[in-house]
Amino acid sequence: MSQVILKPVTTAALLTLTLYPFLKWIFIRARKKLTAEQIGLRDLELLGKPRTNGPKLSGTVVICGGSLAGLTAARVCHDHFENVIIVEPEAWLSTQGAWFQTTNMKMVFQEQLLRVDQQITGSVVDFEYDPDDPHRLARVVVRQETETLSIPATLVIDCTGPFCVGQKLLPRLGFGTDKTTDEEAFDKLRTCYDQKMHYSTLQLPIYDDLFQQLPKGTHHNGPNLFSFPDSRYDRKIIFSQIADRNIGMRWQWGPASLPTTLDEFAEFGQSLKYDEPIPEWWYQYLTLLKGVEGAETIKLVRVPPSVYTPFHKAVNMPSNWVALGDSIMRVNPVFGQGINKALLGIASLNTLLHDIHVQDKDTVNLPPDFSQQFFNIQAKKIELMWDGVKGVDYDYDTTTPVAEETLSSQSLIRRYIQAVQRLASHDDEAATTTWHVLMFLAPPIDYFRPTLIIKLLWTLLTKWHI
Numbered sequence: 001m002s003q004v005i006l007k008p009v010t011t012a013a014l015l016t017l018t019l020y021p022f023l024k025w026i027f028i029r030a031r032k033k034l035t036a037e038q039i040g041l042r043d044l045e046l047l048g049k050p051r052t053n054g055p056k057l058s059g060t061v062v063i064c065g066g067s068l069a070g071l072t073a074a075r076v077c078h079d080h081f082e083n084v085i086i087v088e089p090e091a092w093l094s095t096q097g098a099w100f101q102t103t104n105m106k107m108v109f110q111e112q113l114l115r116v117d118q119q120i121t122g123s124v125v126d127f128e129y130d131p132d133d134p135h136r137l138a139r140v141v142v143r144q145e146t147e148t149l150s151i152p153a154t155l156v157i158d159c160t161g162p163f164c165v166g167q168k169l170l171p172r173l174g175f176g177t178d179k180t181t182d183e184e185a186f187d188k189l190r191t192c193y194d195q196k197m198h199y200s201t202l203q204l205p206i207y208d209d210l211f212q213q214l215p216k217g218t219h220h221n222g223p224n225l226f227s228f229p230d231s232r233y234d235r236k237i238i239f240s241q242i243a244d245r246n247i248g249m250r251w252q253w254g255p256a257s258l259p260t261t262l263d264e265f266a267e268f269g270q271s272l273k274y275d276e277p278i279p280e281w282w283y284q285y286l287t288l289l290k291g292v293e294g295a296e297t298i299k300l301v302r303v304p305p306s307v308y309t310p311f312h313k314a315v316n317m318p319s320n321w322v323a324l325g326d327s328i329m330r331v332n333p334v335f336g337q338g339i340n341k342a343l344l345g346i347a348s349l350n351t352l353l354h355d356i357h358v359q360d361k362d363t364v365n366l367p368p369d370f371s372q373q374f375f376n377i378q379a380k381k382i383e384l385m386w387d388g389v390k391g392v393d394y395d396y397d398t399t400t401p402v403a404e405e406t407l408s409s410q411s412l413i414r415r416y417i418q419a420v421q422r423l424a425s426h427d428d429e430a431a432t433t434t435w436h437v438l439m440f441l442a443p444p445i446d447y448f449r450p451t452l453i454i455k456l457l458w459t460l461l462t463k464w465h466i
Helices: 003-018 020-038 041-046 068-078 096-102 107-113 165-173 208-213 262-271 280-292 338-354 370-393 411-423 428-438 444-448 450-463
Strands: 057-064 081-088 118-121 123-130 133-143 148-152 155-158 191-193 197-203 222-227 236-242 246-253 297-302 306-308 321-323
Touching: 020 370, 020 444, 020 450, 041 338, 057 068, 057 148, 068 081, 068 155, 068 338, 123 165, 155 165, 165 321, 208 280, 236 262, 236 280, 262 280, 306 370, 321 370, 338 370, 370 411, 411 428, 411 444, 411 450, 428 444, 428 450, 444 450
Parallel strands: 057 081, 057 155, 081 118, 155 321
Antiparallel strands: 123 133, 133 148, 191 306, 197 246, 197 297, 222 236, 236 246
């Protein structure tokens, strides 16, 4: 390293050491505040607990969409409201079987988790506002094959995923716009970028005799191999698991020639530019699977662009409408954060409902700022996911960034966090920090612990690169 680079690094190291007590004091205070705002530890404590602020709210919660987000929201709302209704066009999604087919959850746990008073098969086609309170939705209009229903609603929850039904219907009633101000309508707040991610999956039946021959350590349900690239050298991923007979998955940023056979998966693994090669057992694994080759199901997928609508910035919104999961944000699924995103929103909703004090059991209406409170709380949690995943996607020059942004946006912070994550391969503090932040058990400010900053500066001084 030249003296031009060495001198500022040395100066930074000396300043950090000198100011360490002060930096530590600032870090502790900031971390306490951000943990309360960004991490749902209090939310977890309240999940499943009975209300303490009076009886249940009277009236009905109408959940638009029977996805995992919708089913989980129904379970939470069952603790707070007298009636919960799920509206879903596809009847099978609003059942315990949906959980069983899309997760590895045992049926006994599903029966304890799911609480729905009524499931209606149909499509949400309109909302009706309350004539006595025009800032509140009064009914949800549902079209069925033979009739149209108008369902009274105390709270409306949008879990319609990428269809974003609420965003399409609310403007019809004048919501989301305010002609008296210069603020944008909420549909114009929509942020989008295209990570140009592709993946292929190879699904094979694993019979009992083949299952017994698989390499040691690969017999359990769940992932058995996940190799993530260093963006400086590669943009390809291999992910392998046993779950619903899904054996192999391959991801790539940018244009891709996707593998469709076991031999092509093996060639793909050998082409990866990783510090450590794919373990030999994985190739043995592929060889054994050739015994059922010909019975595979192949899927080639182009991941849709990432989208986020920050409803907490919207104006003139109904006081009793909220959105969860993909209805508010869709991120690159390569990190499997879709369910986490929905659960963070649902846990925030549960905490907010716990805080509502009900004196009269016939109380129907929620507080006039209920939706705004919810969106503010949810944003502080899920925007971390948006920024984190976007930061990874921006490391690849094949990504088309958000309008008015460039791929170099916040690149310095991204490089620093990547350095911490590389340090995690041989440093326990860096490894623990990385794991807790990625699992939403610690705020991202933990990457900037004074001790980690010192370690990285020391790495620069001793190894000349990170």
